[in-house]
Amino acid sequence: MTIMHTRPRAFSMMENTMNERPFAQAINRLREVDLRPTRQRLALAKLLFERGCDRHVTAETLHEEAQKSGARVSLATVYNTLHQFTDAGLLREIMVDSGKTYFDTNIDDHHHFLCERSGQLTDIPAHMVTVAELPQAPDGSKISRVDIVIRICDQ
Amino acid sequence: MTIMHTRPRAFSMMENTMNERPFAQAINRLREVDLRPTRQRLALAKLLFERGCDRHVTAETLHEEAQKSGARVSLATVYNTLHQFTDAGLLREIMVDSGKTYFDTNIDDHHHFLCERSGQLTDIPAHMVTVAELPQAPDGSKISRVDIVIRICDQ
DNA sequence: GGCTAAATTAGAATAACTCTAGAAATGCAA
């Protein structure tokens, strides 16, 4: 197992406004995390990171999106790629709906609203939630992260 | 859909120390939530609630336990029963490990430690966590619950 | 006890992944 000491920031549209050498950014980013910049990985990276907003995808939804955009990528590759990107710190896996794995392009410290009706997830920046007191982690262990899900329902 | 206004407390060993009429408690509790006290439901209720401690089970683990205790219950019935108990407010469904559904016999307001190595879940009473500031729920919705998972790893 | 609705069950079906093994693409070295 490898521990990431410096988490790379995710791709962003901002960094590529000029659109010269459209894939250069993505290629470098993938190289940085030791993933060969293949056609498939580049296509998925584009969909995930070059839209300029934070996204919550499942393998299923991303695969569908890739198909629509004309990229030929198998579902197995989408699964592989999502896990590789997660291991590389480019994505974060989130657990809300048992039986489905969501990936979040926002890798900053943050939390989520979860709509109980629609299952819709929305980011909450970490600074909007203040936790005043936390219990001590059990002996021999330390807190690695605090995940907060605020469940909301219709008023 | 039915909204529960008065959540029944879960069963507890404390309430049945004398052991007279061993199933009376369970039978009444099931009646209260409009579930016929069948052989299977009683067996599962006993396993879940009469051990005097809070438990985290999956359908799989509970089914196995039932088998060992000599109760003949099908896995389908375990699934059905866990969901019925949850709907009746006797259990709470928790999401931590995508791909598996856990049920918690502790239905009080509380949170969880999640050990990233073993997947082990531990309850944290609500009073041990203080949330000082929460964001407003989006328009037209209200906060129904705040779930906090403190992920821990080896030190 | 007998009837009716509810509950249980085995096994089939489904959903979301994961694995496998062969084909294709990548990148390094000459």
Place this chain on the structure above:
DNA sequence: TTGCATTTCTAGAGTTATTCTAATTTAGCC
């Protein structure tokens, strides 16, 4: 560049957790 070792991709099979289905059994009531 070309060849080759290695990585990556893919279709399809396999797995796991769960739900569905339709037939059987059981509970509660007269």
